[in-house]
Amino acid sequence: MDDIYNEPDAYSGPSKSQLKREMTALQDLGAELVALSKDRLAKIEMPERLRDALLDAQRFTKHEAKRRQMQYIGKIMRDIDAAPLRAAMDEIKGVSEAANIRQHQLERLRTRLMEDEAVFSEVARDYPHADMQHLRQLRRNALKEAQQGKPPRAYRELFRELRALEGKPETDDAADENP
DSSP states (O other), X not given: OHHHHHSOOOOOSSOHHHHHHHHHHHHHHHHHHHHSXXXXXXXXXXXXXXXXXXXXXXXXOSHHHHHHHHHHHHHHHHTSOOHHHHHHHHHHHTXXXXXXXXXXXXXXXXXXXXXXXXXXXXXXXXXXXXXXXXHHHHHHHHHHHHHHTOOOHHHHHHHHHHHHHHHSOOOOHHHHHOO
């Protein structure tokens, strides 16, 4: 009988402190999600009840109501896999590897556009919904700014346009063909 009490304790799962840290991390993730705009929230895949709770938290102005709603969001997040939400937040913040790769690809595309106008055919092929006239105008303005030694306003705007193109969904050609 004494052997039962003298045995080393078997692992019984994470400590109470570890569980509390995990719950706090989920609430913090929920707070980051609440801080996003409705448009950004709509782009993130999540259960509908979590989306509703996040939108409710955005509406609340009273401190105590917001605090209780944040706890409720944390409770909902305990029941779901938070990894995709963390990945989406990392991508929005620009800290994910995929976001960095996409950023570098866009920078290389912008550089190629500045060096060779023939790259516009590639852009037109990859992004059929692109406003090619606007992109060409931005390129001309960026080249002119570089020659005159002005700040690269159009150069940055060209990058923003390319990034926006990547974010836009492709147009549905099948819907256009069937009236």
